[in-house]
Amino acid sequence: MNSLDFYLFNTFHYPYIPPVEDVPSSWVTLSNKYCDPKLAHEVYRENLDVCVAAEKFGFDGVLVNEHHVTAYSIQPAPNLTAMNIIARTSRIPVGMIGNALPLYANPIRVAEEVAMLDVISGGRVICGFVLGTGMEYLSQPINPAFARERFWEAHDLIIKAWTQDGPFVWEGDNFHIPNVNPWPRPLQQPHPPIWIPGIGSLDTVRKCAELRYHYMTVFSPQWFAKRMFDGYRKSAEESGYEASPKQMSAAVPTYVAETDEQAHREAKAHLTWLYHIGLRHPAHYHIPPGHSTKASFTSFIGARMKYGMKDHDQLSYEELVKDRYIIVGSAQTVAQIYQEEYVEKLGVGGIIGAGGVFGPMPQWMVMKNMQIMAEEVMPLFRDADGQPSYMKRPSPLGATLAERAATRGPATAPMVRLDGVPHAVDTRRAHVPETIANAGGEMPRYAAE
Amino acid sequence: MSAVLEIPRETIPRPRNHYTEPHFLTVEGLPTAYRRKGTGETVVFLHGAGMTRMWLPVYDLLAQRFDVIAPEHPGFGETPLPPWLRGIDDVVLHYHEMFRLLGLSRVHLVGFSLGGWIAAEFAAFYPDLVKSLTLITPIGVRAGVSGPDLFELGPERIWTHLFNQHDKIAEFASEPNLDEISFGYGEAIAIARLAWTPRYNIQLPRRLNRVKAPALIVRAADDRLIPDAIALQYEKLLPDARSVVIPRTGHALIAEEPAATAAAIGDFIGSVRP
Numbered sequence: 001m002n003s004l005d006f007y008l009f010n011t012f013h014y015p016y017i018p019p020v021e022d023v024p025s026s027w028v029t030l031s032n033k034y035c036d037p038k039l040a041h042e043v044y045r046e047n048l049d050v051c052v053a054a055e056k057f058g059f060d061g062v063l064v065n066e067h068h069v070t071a072y073s074i075q076p077a078p079n080l081t082a083m084n085i086i087a088r089t090s091r092i093p094v095g096m097i098g099n100a101l102p103l104y105a106n107p108i109r110v111a112e113e114v115a116m117l118d119v120i121s122g123g124r125v126i127c128g129f130v131l132g133t134g135m136e137y138l139s140q141p142i143n144p145a146f147a148r149e150r151f152w153e154a155h156d157l158i159i160k161a162w163t164q165d166g167p168f169v170w171e172g173d174n175f176h177i178p179n180v181n182p183w184p185r186p187l188q189q190p191h192p193p194i195w196i197p198g199i200g201s202l203d204t205v206r207k208c209a210e211l212r213y214h215y216m217t218v219f220s221p222q223w224f225a226k227r228m229f230d231g232y233r234k235s236a237e238e239s240g241y242e243a244s245p246k247q248m249s250a251a252v253p254t255y256v257a258e259t260d261e262q263a264h265r266e267a268k269a270h271l272t273w274l275y276h277i278g279l280r281h282p283a284h285y286h287i288p289p290g291h292s293t294k295a296s297f298t299s300f301i302g303a304r305m306k307y308g309m310k311d312h313d314q315l316s317y318e319e320l321v322k323d324r325y326i327i328v329g330s331a332q333t334v335a336q337i338y339q340e341e342y343v344e345k346l347g348v349g350g351i352i353g354a355g356g357v358f359g360p361m362p363q364w365m366v367m368k369n370m371q372i373m374a375e376e377v378m379p380l381f382r383d384a385d386g387q388p389s390y391m392k393r394p395s396p397l398g399a400t401l402a403e404r405a406a407t408r409g410p411a412t413a414p415m416v417r418l419d420g421v422p423h424a425v426d427t428r429r430a431h432v433p434e435t436i437a438n439a440g441g442e443m444p445r446y447a448a449e
Numbered sequence: 450m451s452a453v454l455e456i457p458r459e460t461i462p463r464p465r466n467h468y469t470e471p472h473f474l475t476v477e478g479l480p481t482a483y484r485r486k487g488t489g490e491t492v493v494f495l496h497g498a499g500m501t502r503m504w505l506p507v508y509d510l511l512a513q514r515f516d517v518i519a520p521e522h523p524g525f526g527e528t529p530l531p532p533w534l535r536g537i538d539d540v541v542l543h544y545h546e547m548f549r550l551l552g553l554s555r556v557h558l559v560g561f562s563l564g565g566w567i568a569a570e571f572a573a574f575y576p577d578l579v580k581s582l583t584l585i586t587p588i589g590v591r592a593g594v595s596g597p598d599l600f601e602l603g604p605e606r607i608w609t610h611l612f613n614q615h616d617k618i619a620e621f622a623s624e625p626n627l628d629e630i631s632f633g634y635g636e637a638i639a640i641a642r643l644a645w646t647p648r649y650n651i652q653l654p655r656r657l658n659r660v661k662a663p664a665l666i667v668r669a670a671d672d673r674l675i676p677d678a679i680a681l682q683y684e685k686l687l688p689d690a691r692s693v694v695i696p697r698t699g700h701a702l703i704a705e706e707p708a709a710t711a712a713a714i715g716d717f718i719g720s721v722r723p
Contacts, residue, residue: 029601137645138598138600138601141646143641143642143645143646144645145645284603284604284605287634288641289600289637289638289640289641289645290641290642294634294638297631297634298627298630301627301630301634
């Protein structure tokens with residue numbers, strides 16, 4: 001088994017904004033007058049091209065995110081992005097980290113769209129469920145004080161909609177739906193893998209472990225991420241099983257080049273932009289009232305005060321490197337950090353951001369990072385065949401029509417009654433007179449029976 | 450049999466100035482904090498989205514003429530946040546029961562800011578229980594203009610928007626220690642439950658027509674947080690309303706000019722026929 005999975009993570013930054021002195025926040029209040037649709041086109045094209053390229057380089061999956069009203073990420077609709085990537089790739093898993101469940105007035109929409117993506121992609125979807133950052137709530141008509149209850153109710157509803165035959169009635173605190181019965185159902189059974197990112201809520205960690213969902217950290221310092229992963233393993237134990245490293249991933253943007261010096265030279269400005277400009281926002285945007293419980297807020301703020309944790313835009317580049325907000329170096333350096341710190345110390349099975357468009361990084365640099373990662377780092381964590389992990393799992397669908405026809409079983413015949421014919425006929429053959437005459441009134445059996 | 454569960458009280462930090470020990474009355478399981486002083490006609494003063502836990506100078510000045518009761522809303526001050534709090538109507542029903550337990554039949558109802566919205570809703574639901582209605586820089590109806598987003602302003606910048614007399618901020622603002630920050634976040638959760646979105650009730654304007662009691666709208670000279678147009682809208686919608694402007698004030702006029710505010714309210718209530 002491969003010891004580490006490599007995920008490309010693209011957040012679709014829009015970096016063409018005024019100088020840092022003029023922008024107190026890249027979120028919520030930065031006017032969209034600065035978003036030139038022509039430049040946005042280039043952002044989408046470059047990011048999507050990189051996502052598609054990830055399959056040929058040999059990444060284990062492509063992940064896209066969801067944020068609203070920000071230059072940090074012009075990706076409010078990750079399912080649309082995923083559809084583009086799915087249409088242009090053939091085997092690689094594609095994950096939405098998204099969807100921000102509480103922001104949906106109707107979570108059935110998520111059940112429908114994710115199932116569509118899963119069916120169309122042939123079962124390649126990784127389904128993230130996210131709360132959304134605090135910043136999203138400052139610009140959306142959703143009350144953060146009810147965000148957590150909406151999140152878990154939407155989650156319960158979607159999972160039930162995917163795993164139980166409809167129609168059924170949903171009578172929740174936040175959603176009341178008379179006929180829950182979404183079409184299509186997802187291809188992966190019982191449902192696509194669920195990934196949940198966390199920024200520090202131990203309740204979320206515990207729930208993820210109980211439900212055996214994939215837990216991922218996001219842009220946390222390494223010591224903080226370790227606390228979360230240790231919490232996950234402990235909660236798994238309390239739930240009566242041993243967590244596999246493949247249930248956990250750490251998001252840490254990584255840039256690799258010929259030498260350590262060269263890697264820093266190339267990446268420094270872009271990764272600094274990512275943390276200093278992209279993630280720039282006043283601290284209180286992050287945790288609007290009720291986005292955390294009072295207890296969890298108090299322990300978070302208490303820890304910040306005690307350990308002197310800084311906001312992202314206050315961290316120096318050296319601090320970003322030291323605390324492993326980012327990893328930058330030669331293939332040897334990066335591989336060593338991945339092995340000693342992530343595989344061994346943190347016990348995770350995946351790195352998110354082992355490639356991607358970090359800040360305003362030009363495409364050639366993004367591709368260079370991906371190529372060195374693929375040729376010089378990935379093989380060290382893989383079986384002798386060098387294959388990505390998804391190649392080692394059976395695909396839920398055959399690649400060709402013949403394979404699928406051979407394996408799927410008979411479909412229910414679409415029957416219709418025609419004038420002058422005494423019995424129902426198979427619509428698909430109704431234009432062939434011999435088949436009508438020969439049918440003799442006998443109904444074909446239904447596949448489900 | 451009662452389905453009411455007792456909601457436990459928490460330890461709450463005490464502000465530096467104006468703190469007094471509250472009384473508690475258990476209202477359908479919720480230990481509700483209130484402060485009371487004075488004699489005469491009963492005035493119930495509903496606080497805004499902050500400056501709780503205090504016996505404010507404006508309350509004390511009113512208590513020279515009236516029996517002043519200043520309760521703390523569910524989830525504010527020393528009244529715990531009950532799980533059932535989801536909207537203003539929950540607060541209205543809570544106060545209806547509290548007034549019954551206190552043996553109050555008809556009261557002079559005063560509300561400041563968020564408390565003004567609660568007072569207006571209460572008066573619309575229970576017009577017969579309201580002898581007079583005073584709304585001070587209230588929110589709760591739309592006026593076609595909106596001020597800054599108080600949640601976007603955040604806990605630090607909010608004070609300079611609340612007060613125009615900045616030298617008075619220190620007397621009322623909370624200290625930046627962990628206990629106070631945590632307490633403030635808890636109170637902000639209650640505010641959000643009541644008024645994150647929408648910050649008005651589209652059903653209220655028509656309902657205000659039910660309020661037959663005389664009403665006073667107390668306006669700031671220059672409110673930089675909640676547009677004065679909202680106060681004027683209330684004056685227009687309430688059948689028997691007049692307004693008064695307190696000079697040199699911003700939104701938090703009760704803290705900036707307590708004497709002028711208490712005098713304006715006192716004169717109005719004093720003029721209402723029993």
